Amino acid sequence: MARYNPKESEPKWRKAWETAQVFKPQPPESGLPKYYVLEMFPYPSGRLHMGHVRNYALGDVIARFKRARGFNVLHPMGWDAFGLPAENAAMERGVDPKAWTYDNIERMREGLKELGLSIDWTREFATCDAAYYGQQQSWFQDLWARGLVYRREGIVNWDPVDQTVLANEQVVDGRGWRSGAVVEKRKLNQWFMRITDYADDLIEGLKTLDRWPDKVRTMQENWIGRSKGLKFAFNWAGSAPAGFDQGLEVYTTRPDTLFGASFVGIAPDHPLAEQLASDPKVAAFIAECRKGGASEAEIETAEKIGYDTGLFVSHPFDPDWKLPVWIANFILMDYGTGAIFACPAHDQRDLDFARKYDLPVKPVVLPPGEDAATWNVETEAYTGPGTIFRSQFLDGLEIEPAKAMAIARIEAADQGKGATVYRLRDWGVARQRGWGCPIPVVHCDDCGIVAVPKDQLPVALPEDLDFSKPGNALLRHPTWRHTTCPSCGKAATRETDTLDTFVDSSWYFARFTNPTASTPIDKTAADYWLPVDQYVGGIEHAVLHLLYARYITRALCDEGMLSVKEPFAGLFTQGMVTHETYRRQSGEWVEPGEVEVITEGGIRRAVIAATGEQVVIGDSEKMSKSKRNVVAPEEIFQVYGVDAARLFVLSDSPPERDTGWSASGVEGAWRFVNRVWAEFDSQAEGPVPALDDADVAACALRTVTHKTIKALTDAVEGFRFNSGIARLYEFLNALKAAPAERASSGVQAARAEALSVFARLVAPFTPHLAEECWNRIGGEGMVVAAPWPVYDPALTEEAVRVLPVQVNGKRRGEISAPAGAEPAEVEKLVMADAEITRRLEGLTIRKVIVVKDRIVNIVAG
């Protein structure tokens, strides 16, 4: 009997899989039912971390499971390889970003391969391969030709640390999502992708994504922020300010409350406000508004302030009714038109403002059951349902019909139009960085901006970029930007901006379907494989990558390059891997490897192993360098093997939740691996006896076997990997309860069946161990190619049921009855039971409830 040795077994089976090319899918022409499993591809940092282990292990379980279920599975891997870390490494250490990146890829690939993932490595590519980004430049040209890409001057988010423009999605709480620096507003010429063209469709599409977490769908819906309302212009009461002859255009979602209007407000950076700023008092007020911070907390607590411009507009339904125009700090320029009409009675912001500046508050919506004569608004705006009153032609209408009526009137008077407004802005895609996909255009003094013809693509990065200084290395390259105009042939300069790396990751899943195609996408391959059936990744991309990818997929679909609008039919967002933190009294963080945790009298304390110094055990937090609570996967693989590491991250908690890494946890997984092997190794070799249905012990084991197949299959289908694994633990305990030694021939046969099932069930989680076990019991071929076991429904039911017997809802005993026994029969058995009858002494039986095969309850008093 030999102990299980992962160091020997694991590389052996990885080699065997590679030799047999078992993870290479059949081509589209096979017509087989397909299943595309994809995990978000990694940034090649060069180091594998536990988050990767969890992410890729999760996807691998699905891929291996679906393969065993007969699907033609595509499970590829690549690298999201452009981006700032390479530039920072270049600047700090003087290395070449390209060499650094490809070096990292080598190391990461090794680490991922060690994980034993069922990946078709022949499809691997990196986004920094010219072969990939050249194809990206190709479809970029197509989108530009169609007007989906454009260049305009605009106010953009400028990250002063990373020295680049950021998209709105990449600014969190007023700070750059990577650098954490406070973002500045700058007016720049910028490249945009017209994602707003698809705003409606992106919202509508969410409804079809029934295998996405609700949470992510809600987040995207919020981000797009669609609202329906009315855009109309107020006419000036008096002479119009210069340039505003057409009136003052506002946007509202509550046209039903127009008769409750109190004033009109404009944003401090509204063009009209800027014009009025020639008055020093107005300028001073605007400056005051800009002082406030950008963080949510600051916005939340900021007091509403306003400035009365002295201008008046006329009410659209009553020219004699004059409304004052205020500049107010709570109005946002980049939403709607940057101007509003205020109805304080039915909007809290307007009410706060009106009370402060003593402006009129006129309720026009009467809540159900209230009396029009007495109903009033004091400090709380009423935003609920009701009937419109004090509003002329709207009187008596409910809110929705009133909205429609008001819009119709405004439209009839040609003063405005019903309008849908979005929070979503167009996607700013240019980055002033050298390590990215060059935007393939040339600036010509005569011809303007000219696309580089497709036969001249890729516009490749030069090899000799200088990254020693901050800023855009492409811009300061001595020769690269100088070229000739593709159109007129005269001297011209290349665009030196590169594309946001989120563009790179917006179509890689499509490229995987044929990574060597001479066009961006091989339609035959894409039509067969897409959409991705199961996508796995972190929740942090809920509105970044996942929104961009949905948009680009739509754009490429309209371009005729793809046939699907939604790239990811199923999405699973996994939780983080956390670890306890340890600190010395001095506050210094201590690595888990240096710490020894001792439990005494039920109290856990931790000391530094080498010195015995007491350290404070802190919260479990996401593994991070700064808190030094990182556990390196490679070290775990060395000690316990890959399978134990996989098993632990899969078994510890539900996959969508955070999981806490612990040394004792992985040791438990490692012990399980050994117990599994010991069980297989104890099985007698040689011919297997026939199954014997008369053998009670054998039947009991078979019942467990078949119940486990059912439960585990359901668990994997429902992403409850941890509960599936819990069933395997129980299954193993049942096997141990029917040991091979001294087993009857029936039990021997049931054990053989159980072991064969076990090896296949455990294979998605601990694939190497499963192969070793499968091999030990003489399984045919490799377990990776073995079909998933099928349960026999007849065997998932026990023939004899143990029924608990309750008296007045409390358990007082149990009886055995044949499965399916009728109530009358069960009642007879109950009344024959001495323990039960003793409990019933002196009581009158009022009712006996028998739930077939489940329980008996006697109501007595």
Add this chain to the structure above:
RNA sequence: GCCGCCGUAGCUCAGUGGUAGAGCGCAUCCUUGGUAAGGCUGAGGUCGGCAGUUCAAUCCUGCCCGGCGGCACCA
């Protein structure tokens, strides 16, 4: 403030309208030629709280408490 998720053994989590479970940890014992280990046995639970529905609630319903996440001057 709004929305969502979660609360079961010391810890991490399964589970079910009907006998409360697993792993780790803990305790006792066995083994010491499976040994930088293995095994037996055991203790430990008001299933967050309160009400309701029910013959029966950890499970269903309502309210409350606690934790986590998302959104939030978007007119």
